[in-house]
Amino acid sequence: MIAEARVRELRARARHTLETNWRAGRLRDGTPYAFTCPSPPRYRHQWYWDSCFHAIAWSHFDPPRARDELRTLLRAGRLDGFIPHTAFWDWPAGWRRAPLYATRSIRGDRAAESIQTPLIALAWEIVADASSDDPGFRLESLDALRAHYDWLDRERDPDRDGLITIIHPDESGLDDSPKYDGVYRWMRHYLPGYFWLVERHRRLAYDSSAIIERYEEHVEDVLVNVLYALSLRSLSRLLGLQDGGREYAARAARTEQALLDRCWDEDSGLFFDLAGRRERPVDVSTWSSLSPLALPALPEDVARRLVEEHLLEPRRYGAPVGIPSVSLEEPSFRPGFHLYRCWRGPAWINTAWLLVPAMRRLGYVEEADRIVGSLLGAVERHGFREYYNPLTGEGLAARRFGWSTLLIDLLPDPNG
Ligand code: GLC
DSSP states (O other): OOHHHHHHHHHHHHHHHHHEEEEEEEEETSSSEEEEEEBBBBSSEEEEHHHHHHHHTTTTOOOHHHHHHHHHHHHHHOOOOOOEEEEETTTOOOOOGGTSSSSSSSSSSSBBBOOOOOOOOHHHHHHTTOOOOOHHHHHHHHHHHHHHHHHHHHHOOOOOOOEEEEEEEGGGTTTTOOOGHHHHHHGGGTTTTHHHHHHHHHHHHTTTHHHHHHHHHEEEEEHHHHHHHHHHHHHHHHHHHHHHIIIHHHHHHHHHHIIIIEEEEETTEOOOOETTTTTOOOOOOOOHGGGGGOTTTTTHHHHHHHIIIIOOTTTTTTOSSBBBBBOOTSSOOOOOSSSSSSSSOOOOOOHHHHHHHHHHHHHHHHHHHHHHHHHHHHHHHHHHOOEEETTTTOOEEESSSSGGGGGGSSSSSTOO
């Protein structure tokens, strides 16, 4: 049992971090915005998946801000349903950022033209459940949410197998994960060739279908599709059984089945991304390989193999602190800090946020508590850092990192 006083203290620190990173204002044309930046000064814009995580954390203290964060994210999108990876709002990404951010023009834009792991409907449902002060929130943007998931289905699933495709490694949010090394090779996220990848797609005006058809460097990514399926389930519940709800539930089931049929590898007991036009399985063990655990419909024998053979196995993911982003057994595993490489071993809090509830559901309660307790200790010692060394618990990289406050979502609420 974790003492209530520790949880209260953690919640106070989380709230302070989110408040410090909060940005609100109006553009010159009057458009309002309000969001949490991940960690100034390094990350001062609005990122898609960070914002969803921030909104979930905000929903514990201040549901109005949680709602504004998600409304702002929707407003960053286009009428056709596209929602960007990054929205720059009050800090336009000028030409210096063009090599790194997928903007349409190199002179700078209001938002990127790439996507990020699309979990807005999942976050929307969680925030709506916490919005007794504004019950209308649940239904207010259903058309826009539908348009977003329709866009992903139309533009990012050209082979119609139910799995959506990413065309840049950072579209999953796992920028430099070693699972992309063999796919993007000299165009990996942290190599100069990445600038060419961005520029090459800019020249095709970020037309996803054209890019997927013309080039080999794209991935049906397991983590992206897990959060896509969970979000389709959320959208179907938001819509209710009438009014299209059934259609999105059917789409979710199709994606879940495709993950099982096409990405599950019986021999290793892991899920692998499918790369390129030939859909080659990428057999590198990263936390993405474990992420289907979060799907409630996953067959129990598959889920138990993920937990027992991998997540709790000390030679693989059973590290002293948190859940490593890459299996300790992989030759690419690096637990420490690097300025440009962050998903090659360190433990992140969103990883635990996704996997720990599934462990609890399956009855691994003590093990789940141990993981949460280890992260709590790390945050108490080092603050909300971007990530932690899974072998020592040392806090690394950005400070006051917004989504690390998600840890409160894994702890009992002392007020309720
Ligand atoms: C890093 C992370 C990415 C995150 C962004 C903003 O690029 O890899 O997942 O969205 O920072 O925090």
